[in-house]
Amino acid sequence: MKKILLLVLLALLGAASLVGAVPPPLVDGEVHILDFNQSSDGLERFITVMDANGVSAAWVMGAPLQKMWQEHAPRRPVAYESDDAPVYYYSATDVIVARQVLKLPPHQRRRLYPFICGFNPTDRNGVRHIRLMLELYPGLWRGIGEILTRHDALTRLTYGETARADHPALDAVYELAAERHLPVLLHSNITSTRETDFIYQGEVERAVARHPATTFIWAHAGCAANIERRQHLDNLAAQVERLLRQYANLNIMLSWTLVSHYLLDGSGKAQPLWVTLVRRYPRRFLVGSDIVGRWDKQAAALDRVRTFLAALPPEVAALVARDNALRLVGGGKDG
Numbered sequence: 603m604k605k606i607l608l609l610v611l612l613a614l615l616g617a618a619s620l621v622g623a624v625p626p627p628l629v630d631g632e633v634h635i636l637d638f639n640q641s642s643d644g645l646e647r648f649i650t651v652m653d654a655n656g657v658s659a660a661w662v663m664g665a666p667l668q669k670m671w672q673e674h675a676p677r678r679p680v681a682y683e684s685d686d687a688p689v690y691y692y693s694a695t696d697v698i699v700a701r702q703v704l705k706l707p708p709h710q711r712r713r714l715y716p717f718i719c720g721f722n723p724t725d726r727n728g729v730r731h732i733r734l735m736l737e738l739y740p741g742l743w744r745g746i747g748e749i750l751t752r753h754d755a756l757t758r759l760t761y762g763e764t765a766r767a768d769h770p771a772l773d774a775v776y777e778l779a780a781e782r783h784l785p786v787l788l789h790s791n792i793t794s795t796r797e798t799d800f801i802y803q804g805e806v807e808r809a810v811a812r813h814p815a816t817t818f819i820w821a822h823a824g825c826a827a828n829i830e831r832r833q834h835l836d837n838l839a840a841q842v843e844r845l846l847r848q849y850a851n852l853n854i855m856l857s858w859t860l861v862s863h864y865l866l867d868g869s870g871k872a873q874p875l876w877v878t879l880v881r882r883y884p885r886r887f888l889v890g891s892d893i894v895g896r897w898d899k900q901a902a903a904l905d906r907v908r909t910f911l912a913a914l915p916p917e918v919a920a921l922v923a924r925d926n927a928l929r930l931v932g933g934g935k936d937g
């Protein structure tokens with residue numbers, strides 16, 4: 603009888619520990635700590651939010667573009683699509699990121715991996731800005747990006763030449779990235795909002811093929827909210843698979859609409875097609891929330907990511923949730 607009671611007690615304890623289970627730590631690979639007005643909820647507060655959301659480390663970056671507040675604007679725009687005013691390249695974003703990160707106490711700073719993004723990707727001088735940042739803040743930077751190329755409405759609002767993944771100005775950036783072992787987080791929509799063929803995929807592919815020593819992470823695999831409003835990309839998984847098979851230097855950031863519209867189905871369940879794909883290439887995927895200056899959305903974004911991770915075998919989930927992101931930035935320093 604005593605033995606039975608003991609067994610019941612143990613079972614109850616087991617159930618209780620499961621209820622209070624903390625999810626395994628995750629590295630958030632895509633956090634914009636500044637928005638398009640170069641402001642945020644504050645980096646100190648971000649650390650608290652990371653702790654609350656089970657995030658052990660994060661790749662952090664500013665926003666390479668600044669929204670104009672024009673003379674006749676009815677109100678100050680908060681987002682880049684708040685009104686029709688253009689956006690322009692704003693290199694100070696990297697300086698703000700560096701100063702904010704360096705202000706943190708060392709035990710918090712070491713959980714953040716800063717990326718350089720404040721350059722014009724159509725200007726052949728862009729690489730000079732990256733060299734300058736590496737010189738001004740030695741040892742601080744762990745990657746380059748998010749480089750914003752094809753990005754529907756944002757591209758249309760951006761002053762100057764249209765950015766694309768295979769622009770000659772980026773060749774020097776990709777070469778420097780390889781030389782300094784800095785991974786490149788690249789945003790390029792796979793197509794426009796109206797074309798069903800993947801008209802911009804070739805640009806990404808040419809960049810990745812031309813720079814085999816550069817580690818690329820394709821942000822959200824070319825998905826974007828404005829594309830999704832118009833069409834669902836049925837062939838996306840097949841195309842991603844073909845590219846991963848062909849290019850060993852290509853990785854995919856599972857974030858933003860890629861998670862909500864592809865990794866999960868309409869009822870919020872993991873899509874078997876993507877589960878199979880990630881299982882086939884377990885070292886080539888990373889996860890991120892893609893929050894921009896506001897921390898309240900991280901929890902929901904990472905909940906969706908965790909729903910998908912739960913459908914993977916635990917050893918694959920650990921790689922995708924954490925180990926791949928740390929490996930690519932030469933990290934692991936968060937323990």
Ligand SMILES: [Zn+2]
Nearest residue numbers: 748789821822
């Ligand atoms: Zn992006």
